[in-house]
Amino acid sequence: MATIKTAGTVLNWNSVPVGEVTNISGLSSPTNKINIGSFADAVMKYRPGRRKAGDFMFDVNFNPDNTVQAALETDRQAGTERTVTLVAPTGTINTITFTALVMNYTISADDDDIYKAQITLKITNKPARS
Secondary structure (H helix, E strand, C coil): CCCCCCCCCEEEECCEECCCEEEEECCCCCEEEEECCCCCCCCCCEEEEEECCCEEEEEEECCCCCHHHHHHHHHHHHCCCEEEEEECCCCCCCEEEEEEEEEEEEEECCCCCCCEEEEEEEECCCCEEC
């Protein structure tokens, strides 16, 4: 199995790199399960249903002068849906594209550290890999 180093990964919001990204997680879109079992079944039976809108989270080193970080908060307040593109540094199918809404933008700081922000997106379509 090939491994990909994270250095060089680019996360774009509305076609512009976010910058200062330190962590990504949760690119999910789980499938709903439909119970098709009956009283006669000894074991529950299921069929796949529609996919649920999952979450995508990422952390950044907070930079109040970064226009994309500011746009994320502006878009959260306005409820604006944007295109997100995650590009891994290597591989033949290394790009994931989806649309999303910013659901949460939290700024935090620890003693003797730097300001950070945690952003949670709600995926609004099926992510496409290319």
